[in-house]
């Protein structure tokens with residue numbers, strides 16, 4: 156019933172906008188009907204609820220099905236060097252349900268874990284991923300800049316930049332759910348992940364592909380519609396940085412990007428999730444409320460909040476909202492990352 160109401164609102168808005176724009180009833184009917192057909196023909200159905208539940212609320216060794224999942228952001232970047240095997244092992248040791256890992260590619264196309272487009276912030280190297288081959292990346296120390304100088308305590312294989320394959324094998328071994336965060340490269344990423352799911356079918360039951368870019372998710376579902384997916388969103392992300400400061404100082408660009416933000420937010424909540432057939436929505440925590448969770452629940456989509464870093468907030472998500480959350484630390488309060 157509610158779904159139907161949603162669609163009526165969506166098509167009514169399209170109808171009115173086109174009518175105001177063209178002042179032609181013929182055009183209005185034609186455009187609205189085309190849009191309706193487009194949605195019917197090109198949208199992907201959601202993955203069956205049972206499998207989504209297995210991914211979002213896994214039971215480890217038969218216990219805990221239905222419980223709130225705690226997911227270590229970038230493998231838990233506060234507790235160990237982000238996106239490394241050391242982080243994955245630490246997250247598992249500290250009781251995480253899963254890990255969120257960032258997929259990137261070396262210049263020669265090897266899928267690896269890395270959050271930034273350059274290696275400068277996290278490793279002892281310097282340069283852009285676009286110009287670095289795997290042979291160079293594999294020699295870097297990904298713990299070099301971490302706040303805990305783990306160098307002496309962790310062996311090098313644990314501290315280096317892992318390939319996607321190595322990281323996933325470790326997660327499968329430790330029975331961790333994987334939240335793949337895909338920044339871009341829709342075609343490359345969909346191909347690499349499709350290959351990965353073929354090689355490790357257990358991932359269909361234990362991982363979810365997430366992205367800020369709807370195109371990435373759409374491509375993923377085109378190449379393998381059985382994969383569980385999520386859209387990631389932070390309202391005002393086009394015009395503002397995570398801490399709220401405007402991204403663009405120019406007088407016209409900021410208002411323009413603000414308008415784009417409003418359009419994107421609307422599209423996320425009304426069109427994109429349906430078009431992509433996503434099962435979850437990863438939203439920046441400041442925008443989560445009981446009503447917000449209900450909005451998505453009514454649409455068969457689960458909310459996952461990021462990044463929840465204080466004990467008080469964790470309790471709120473765990474006990475009151477009963478919503479999965481992504482955190483930088485499994486052991487203590489820490490500053491937020493965006």
Ligand SMILES: *[C@@H]1O[C@H](CO)[C@@H](O)[C@H](O)[C@H]1NC(C)=O
Pocket residue numbers: 279280281294295296
């Ligand atoms: C980074 O550290 C590793 C491990 O200590 C070392 O083998 C490598 O040569 C270092 N690379 C650079 C560019 O400093």
Ligand SMILES: *[C@@H]1O[C@H](CO)[C@@H](O)[C@H](O)[C@H]1NC(C)=O
Pocket residue numbers: 209356357358360
């Ligand atoms: C995924 O889960 C379903 C349902 O529990 C099960 O039948 C199937 O064998 C699982 N697939 C893999 C590869 O583990």
